[in-house]
Amino acid sequence: MDVVELEAVHCDALVRFFGGLPEGDLTFIEEEVTDPDVVRSWTSGGAGGRRWVVLDADGEGQEVAGYVAVRPLPGWSAHVGEVRLVVSPAHRGSGLGRLLARHALVSAVGDGLSKLVVEVVAEQGAALALFTDLGFTGEALLRDHVRDREGQVRDLMVLAHHVDETWAGMATVGLDEALGQDLS
Secondary structure, three states: OOEEEOOHHHHHHHHHHHHOOOHHHHHOOOOOOOOHHHHHHOOOOOOOOEEEEEEEEOOOOEEEEEEEEEEEOOHHHOOEEEEEEEEOHHHOOOOHHHHHHHHHHHHHHHOOOOEEEEEEEOOOHHHHHHHHHOOOEEEEEEEEEEEOOOOOEEEEEEEEEEHHHHHHHHHHOOHHHHHOOOOO
16 A cells, blocks of 8 residues: 555545544544545645545545645744544554554655644554654643543643654664655
8 A cells, every 4th residue: 555645536535534434533633524625625735734645445446544644833833743644444453554654754854844743632542652653752631622522521642753853863873764864
């Protein structure tokens, strides 16, 4: 499976992907991703940031197996990118999330962002492990910050990846060459 930049041709498949997510997953996505107009706006350049999908052939065409976005924050935080990652339930645990997260991280560094943040609901242990394995560290715990569709409140963790700190260590041991990035 290859990571490809989101284009208009992928919009219908992406809307189907989001529409097929369990209700509990949709609780933790800020945008109204089941609205085709919202998804189409992402390819028109108006939404900002970069977005990618992984396509999976299903016998009838291409279906989306995973989605990741890096959205630069505005104004004085323009050096910071927010990561959004969603993997279909059928592909969780397969390494697809790690592939997408790494792709987003390398692309963001290539685009000149110096800090990335991701918001993860505290109970999402697999997502926490995925991002901490990629060098993200806890930056904030927001208690009772998210209300799910049943009205239950949940803690939200903000994880951050400080590019200069993390990648300087990687360059020291030669991982920059393995990733195809000049980190000096």
